[in-house]
Amino acid sequence: MENKKVKELKVSAIENGTVIDHIPSSAVFKVIRILKLEAFDDMVLFATNLESKKYGKKGIVKVSGKYFEPEELNKISLVAPHASIIEISDFQVANKKIVETPTEIKGIVKCFNPNCITNKEQVKARFVVVDKEDTRLKCHYCEKITTRETMEFF
């Protein structure tokens, strides 16, 4: 734990806001997109390929002046199932938790089946998470399974 605190300082500390740590390096940009940070107007700091004792390499995102709703944060579990969420208030850790994979996913992921109604008409994609460990999503409409390998985000 001591070690990790030092490493986090490779990205400047924020005064108030949310730190998302332990993101797989390959998923940092996906996390930014899922949380719609591309259009965010306060400071967003991020880094990837940082050393991590637990995971080898990891990424981190720090969002200034923003606390997320749990449903919003849980969306990132699809790409970063072990991410930790640290809420910062006045440079201090105010709250820390691990993301949880929701049981239902709406409107973030595309169904991989090109013949699914959600890819043909204006129907919001919707899935039941049938396997949280492996991230297997069963389409509410066509009932096909979208996996991590076939997953695409809107």
Added chain:
Amino acid sequence: MKNKSLVSINDYSKEEQLSILDLAREFEKNPVQDILKDNVIASLFFEPSTRTRLSFESAVNRLGGKIVGFSEASNTSVKKGESLRDTILTVANYSDLIVMRNPVEGSARFASEISPVPIINAGDGANQHPTQTLLDLYSIRKTQGTLDNLHVAMVGDLKYGRTIHSLVIALCNYNTTFHLVSPVELKLPSSVKMHIKEKKLAYHQYTEVEDVIPHADVLYMTRIQRERFSDPLEYERIKNSYNLEYEMIKKTKDNFRVLHPLPRVNEINIDVDKSPKAYYFEQALNGVFVRQALISSILGLK
């Protein structure tokens, strides 16, 4: 089941499925009744069908109901680019219940969510075809006297055949022993096998149909579907994997029956038709009674 759409077989519990089968038996004894005389049923077939569409329409006609609809989408506003959503909302104004076949997977679930009247899925692409499953259950129960503890052999395209998938899932409620016969390329997908494993039921896999005939109570044959192959050479290689002939079923058990959802191509030789154990045309007739039972249950008339 009043007003309850049927999109996937699991939308109805085992008890609800059995109550449809019981009611179908009443309609088999008395298929011409006047109970639908005040009802209009919409029959929307966006792609071709012989048995499903005609047996639905026959079911409604024999109960005195009226039908509006189409058997192909090309002479409707769908051709002008009308969305399924708008088509359903419009047709719901003109009918008490909508029967729909559509090649787009998930279209029936979507329709059931936006439609003010109940929807019966008559096939949505490779996904679900629950009324076929009900008539298969009805046919099995009628020929075997029970649904419990049977040895059911399924032959052909177990990978893409939607009738196979739904029937396997439905039979998992009845302690079935499954005998699965297919070319290695067309084995039952793990997403379906999962249901058999969850119930801890026995299943055996084969590549030759001869191996399974002595064990089976029911031999459920299916067509290898050309439209599922992207590689025509692979289809040519596999298409003639199975060809059931009269001689092969001569020495089977008395209760043994051959079922097939039809259409068949060459997986059942026409010489099998003369056997009293060939049941596929009666099976197609049972579709009328099962659909009569389903429609009258959903409309709250029985």
